[in-house]
Amino acid sequence: MMKQLLAINASRIVNSILLLIGLVFFKPLAYFVALMMFFAGLTNYCLMEKILQRFGFQNTCSTMAGQAEMQVYDAKTHWEKVYQTKKSNEVSWYQEKPKTSLKLIGEIGLDKNSEIIDVGAGDSKLVDNLLDLGFKNITVLDISPTALNRAKKRLGNQMKSVKWVVSDLRAFETKDRYDLWHDRAVLHFLTEEEDISKYAEKVKQLLKPNGYLIVSAFSENGPKRCSGLDIKQYSEHSIKKIFSGLEHIKSFEEEHATPWGARQIFICSVLRKGGKK
Numbered sequence: 001m002m003k004q005l006l007a008i009n010a011s012r013i014v015n016s017i018l019l020l021i022g023l024v025f026f027k028p029l030a031y032f033v034a035l036m037m038f039f040a041g042l043t044n045y046c047l048m049e050k051i052l053q054r055f056g057f058q059n060t061c062s063t064m065a066g067q068a069e070m071q072v073y074d075a076k077t078h079w080e081k082v083y084q085t086k087k088s089n090e091v092s093w094y095q096e097k098p099k100t101s102l103k104l105i106g107e108i109g110l111d112k113n114s115e116i117i118d119v120g121a122g123d124s125k126l127v128d129n130l131l132d133l134g135f136k137n138i139t140v141l142d143i144s145p146t147a148l149n150r151a152k153k154r155l156g157n158q159m160k161s162v163k164w165v166v167s168d169l170r171a172f173e174t175k176d177r178y179d180l181w182h183d184r185a186v187l188h189f190l191t192e193e194e195d196i197s198k199y200a201e202k203v204k205q206l207l208k209p210n211g212y213l214i215v216s217a218f219s220e221n222g223p224k225r226c227s228g229l230d231i232k233q234y235s236e237h238s239i240k241k242i243f244s245g246l247e248h249i250k251s252f253e254e255e256h257a258t259p260w261g262a263r264q265i266f267i268c269s270v271l272r273k274g275g276k277k
Helices: 002-008 010-025 027-043 047-053 064-071 075-085 099-108 126-132 145-161 193-206 236-242
Strands: 115-119 137-142 162-166 178-184 207-218 247-257 263-272
Touching (some): 075 145, 099 126, 099 178, 099 263, 137 145, 145 162, 178 193, 193 207, 193 236
């Protein structure tokens, strides 16, 4: 418990210590720390957090403004703000190349005409790689139009080959059915049991018979918060329980390095819906 509190409040602890040292020994330091704390309060950008993340601390900036934002959390507003204020390689889930997802997709042996949906994709480069591999029926879904516009701009004319959907996944409805549902770093942001249950039912509903689910979420050895939000951790057991009715093929933990060098442990799972085509 003490270790968790230190991790969550590290920036405030360090700021307080520096402020005290400055007040006693070197007042310019105190003025600088006070100015840094004032700036964090105004902008919710914590310089000390960025410094500490370089040394492996996670979720270090728990300002009152951040707490207030959580209490009135609106998913679309939150994720639009993330993608409007941060570059692609400034978010913790960034991957230059989604090697694990591509490896798992290769292992299940999908036909190039298979219907694939990447949910909560943001501006992930998975779609680029799938197009390069020759897949023709790709849907990319995210709640943030800014994120999807980034991906479209990056793809240029290739973006016309992709179906783009701006939607809160919890409200997503479609007549389409998919051979593959891919989710990296979305499921763990659903913390209400009702939302989790609806997510699982939506997967089962929208997968074709013999369709696959590839889902990667924070494991029980991973972070407890991300992007200023509480998350839900998963294990192989809890994945099997949530997606009961799907055949569990495999689960494994994987370490992901954020752009600033912090380590996050994901659990990656592959499941399959039964039935005949």
